[in-house]
Amino acid sequence: MNIKMFQRIGILYLVMFLAVPFYVFAQQGATGAPETAVEEKSPRDEYTEAERPEENYLARFEGIRVSEKLMKENLENIFILKVIVSNFKDQGWDKDYQDIYENYKKGVSLFYRRIVVYSRVELEKNKKAISELYKKMVTLYRKDTHALLKECADKILDFSLEEKNKYDPNRSRILFKNMMRLWIAYGQVDDAESSYIENVFRSSISHYRIAKSYAISILEQLDPEKSKGRFDIQKADNRNRILNPEKVEKPKT
Numbered sequence: 001m002n003i004k005m006f007q008r009i010g011i012l013y014l015v016m017f018l019a020v021p022f023y024v025f026a027q028q029g030a031t032g033a034p035e036t037a038v039e040e041k042s043p044r045d046e047y048t049e050a051e052r053p054e055e056n057y058l059a060r061f062e063g064i065r066v067s068e069k070l071m072k073e074n075l076e077n078i079f080i081l082k083v084i085v086s087n088f089k090d091q092g093w094d095k096d097y098q099d100i101y102e103n104y105k106k107g108v109s110l111f112y113r114r115i116v117v118y119s120r121v122e123l124e125k126n127k128k129a130i131s132e133l134y135k136k137m138v139t140l141y142r143k144d145t146h147a148l149l150k151e152c153a154d155k156i157l158d159f160s161l162e163e164k165n166k167y168d169p170n171r172s173r174i175l176f177k178n179m180m181r182l183w184i185a186y187g188q189v190d191d192a193e194s195s196y197i198e199n200v201f202r203s204s205i206s207h208y209r210i211a212k213s214y215a216i217s218i219l220e221q222l223d224p225e226k227s228k229g230r231f232d233i234q235k236a237d238n239r240n241r242i243l244n245p246e247k248v249e250k251p252k253t
Helices: 002-030 057-087 094-112 115-161 169-197 201-223 232-238
Strands: none
Touching: 057 094, 057 115, 057 201, 057 232, 094 115, 115 169, 115 201, 169 201, 201 232
């Protein structure tokens, strides 16, 4: 009995002896302990002591609150920017959009890593970059809208001078309806300019989109032949849609 007991104890110690190196190796693999591992740079290193944000309890609480809010808002704005960039590829906004997309991912990554103070900083910078790109885009919308409305005014004037309007009540109704459309469209232009002055550039674009919708309706009714297929991009964009989504490249990751 004693010999068998000693044999069992010997086997147990042998198993434990062999298991220790394997356990240590497994722990190193799980924790990334090998000397060749590269430690990820801390976001704190990007700031000097004079510029580094506060990292106390209150700052962390605000970081969570603001980050959660901006993650939703910025993502919604990024979708709108993607629509505009895709519809108007010739404007050269793709680089700005890609930078915004990457910076948004960086802010979200910091949030999920619970580095909430710096997540807030990145997402606030991301919000500012979004606003700056909207500001660039307003210039195109303003130019296109004024060109369309000028064309509408000319068409309405030509239509109103036609002799047939005196004897055809339907044509008189068409004339009045489109005059009202033009009136409303210019009201939207005024609202767009007010939003621009107040630095609410997304709202400015929304008002210009509405104005263009009225302008397109006028031109399609008064000059249907010339308008056929001419406003496809504008109409899709006014509805916040990409005209050819299957041809749009996905953001680089």
